[in-house]
Amino acid sequence: MKITVIGAGPGGYETAIYAAERGAEVVLVEKGELGGTCLNRGCIPTKAYLASYDVLKACEEADDYGIILPEGEIKTDYTAILERKNKVMGSLIKGIQYLEDQAGVTIVKGTASLKDKNAVLVKTENGEEEIKTDYIILATGSVPVKPGMFKINGKNVITSDEVLDLDKAPASMILVGGGVIGCEIGQFLHAMGTEMTIVEALPRLVATMDEDVSKQIARQFKKEKIKVICDDGIAEVNPDGDLVKVTLASGKELEAEKVLVAVGRAPYTEGLGLDTVGVEMTERRFVAVDDHMKTSVDNIYAIGDIVPSAQLAHIASKEGQVAVDNILGKDRAMSYKAVPGCVFTNPELASCGTLEKDLIAAGKELDKDYKIGTFDFKGLGKAQASGHITGFVKIIADMNGVIIGGEIVGARASDMLQVITTAVECGLTVEQVRNSIFPHPTMCEAIGLALSNL
Numbered sequence: 454m455k456i457t458v459i460g461a462g463p464g465g466y467e468t469a470i471y472a473a474e475r476g477a478e479v480v481l482v483e484k485g486e487l488g489g490t491c492l493n494r495g496c497i498p499t500k501a502y503l504a505s506y507d508v509l510k511a512c513e514e515a516d517d518y519g520i521i522l523p524e525g526e527i528k529t530d531y532t533a534i535l536e537r538k539n540k541v542m543g544s545l546i547k548g549i550q551y552l553e554d555q556a557g558v559t560i561v562k563g564t565a566s567l568k569d570k571n572a573v574l575v576k577t578e579n580g581e582e583e584i585k586t587d588y589i590i591l592a593t594g595s596v597p598v599k600p601g602m603f604k605i606n607g608k609n610v611i612t613s614d615e616v617l618d619l620d621k622a623p624a625s626m627i628l629v630g631g632g633v634i635g636c637e638i639g640q641f642l643h644a645m646g647t648e649m650t651i652v653e654a655l656p657r658l659v660a661t662m663d664e665d666v667s668k669q670i671a672r673q674f675k676k677e678k679i680k681v682i683c684d685d686g687i688a689e690v691n692p693d694g695d696l697v698k699v700t701l702a703s704g705k706e707l708e709a710e711k712v713l714v715a716v717g718r719a720p721y722t723e724g725l726g727l728d729t730v731g732v733e734m735t736e737r738r739f740v741a742v743d744d745h746m747k748t749s750v751d752n753i754y755a756i757g758d759i760v761p762s763a764q765l766a767h768i769a770s771k772e773g774q775v776a777v778d779n780i781l782g783k784d785r786a787m788s789y790k791a792v793p794g795c796v797f798t799n800p801e802l803a804s805c806g807t808l809e810k811d812l813i814a815a816g817k818e819l820d821k822d823y824k825i826g827t828f829d830f831k832g833l834g835k836a837q838a839s840g841h842i843t844g845f846v847k848i849i850a851d852m853n854g855v856i857i858g859g860e861i862v863g864a865r866a867s868d869m870l871q872v873i874t875t876a877v878e879c880g881l882t883v884e885q886v887r888n889s890i891f892p893h894p895t896m897c898e899a900i901g902l903a904l905s906n907l
């Protein structure tokens with residue numbers, strides 16, 4: 454059985470290994486660097502940068518812990534931070550290469566297109582290569598959305614692709630989009646000295662999560678003096694001067710050295726030849742798939758950012774496993790019951806499953822249709838001892854006591870979320886999880902205490 458995977462982002466490269474480990478002959482085609490958006494322009498570079506933010510904050514708060522740093526201003530070295538980020542990426546790219554080799558995956562460097570449902574053409578440095586194959590898995594990812602009105606030029610009006618390679622922190626920035634990417638990059642750059650203004654069209658930051666979560670990040674941004682303008686859109690951008698001038702829908706005028714547009718990502722299927730083989734698309738140009746990750750063409754599957762599910766690395770790789778299992782004869786449907794979503798800001802924000810805002814939108818009522826248990830980190834020994842008292846755990850259960858969702862705000866929220874994710878995915882009850890023992894003293898104990906409040 455031969456499977457050709459197109460695209461080596463977290464969807465494609467993990468899927469290739471998963472398939473090879475299960476006995477398939479696998480070819481992985483990639484036109485750029487291994488690791489895709491996640492490793493080169495997404496998850497990893499942003500987290501490497503945010504690690505520098507954390508160290509800076511720890512230095513600023515050192516005397517609270519009785520650690521006295523030498524007198525004088527704490528300085529940052531942006532070049533060193535950039536170099537560290539590149540080093541982290543470089544070592545992870547080598548790691549992927551090693552893992553693919555170990556699994557016996559053949560990597561072909563080049564741009565792939567579909568010739569027919571059993572043949573992929575690859576334009577390589579040396580010409581064109583044809584790969585005959587039994588199955589194809591499309592994993593070509595996404596690119597930043599670039600609405601014309603923003604006049605994105607890659608210089609002073611940029612996207613997340615360019616911002617991560619800037620050689621210094623801009624003096625000032627207008628960041629359009631207060632979602633996950635905007636909040637992470639905005640908080641990092643502001644700490645590096647950029648005068649930051651975030652403009653969000655919706656009434657609050659990170660509107661994919663509940664309101665109490667958004668409030669926590671808004672409070673922290675206020676404390677750090679990051680300007681946030683919500684409920685306002687962009688009417689006009691003029692990049693032709695020393696500073697970019699931005700007029701908001703409300704008429705307010707702003708200017709900054711750079712504008713970062715972080716308003717979403719579009720599926721990338723350019724030149725793939727989907728029409729040639731009749732792969733159906735959705736209205737919004739995503740690749741249409743069924744719950745087995747199969748496209749409208751029998752032996753072609755699609756996963757990750759090109760399909761209309763949450764654009765997250767862990768969703769891409771899970772969809773890849775589902776595709777491979779189905780190709781190998783299992784009957785496995787993809788479950789989106791407990792999709793973890795994390796924002797790696799300070800404080801971290803993490804959510805999964807059904808959220809309170811979704812229940813309210815569906816007309817459900819608290820204590821009639823669902824229950825909520827919360828616990829504030831202020832009341833926790835480990836939080837007090839470590840100085841991480843900002844935040845809370847919130848667990849949502851149905852009236853039968855089954856855990857259906859939850860959110861965590863605070864230090865290590867994204868790591869702790871796994872307890873809730875497993876509970877939601879497995880349909881565990883409040884009692885089942887509460888009866889498990891939480892190690893003391895840990896931040897995780899707040900989950901047990903929130904469950905006790907249900």
Ligand SMILES: Cc1cc2nc3c(=O)[nH]c(=O)nc-3n(C[C@H](O)[C@H](O)[C@H](O)COP(=O)(O)OP(=O)(O)OC[C@H]3O[C@@H](n4cnc5c(N)ncnc54)[C@H](O)[C@@H]3O)c2cc1C
Pocket residue numbers: 459460461462463464465482483484485486487488489490491492494495496497499563564565566592593594595613634721723724725756757758759764765766767768769797
């Ligand atoms: C700034 C930022 C931060 C993010 N942070 C997080 C995070 O913290 N956590 C998280 O889960 N997600 C995060 N994401 C989202 C995450 O990066 C994506 O969801 C994930 O990379 C999608 O994986 P993928 O495999 O579908 O596609 P991609 O990672 O986009 O990979 C697709 C690959 O396909 C290749 N390709 C495309 N066309 C062809 C072709 N014709 N031939 C050969 N190769 C081709 C591309 O070169 C690319 O390498 C972030 C994204 C951004 C932009």
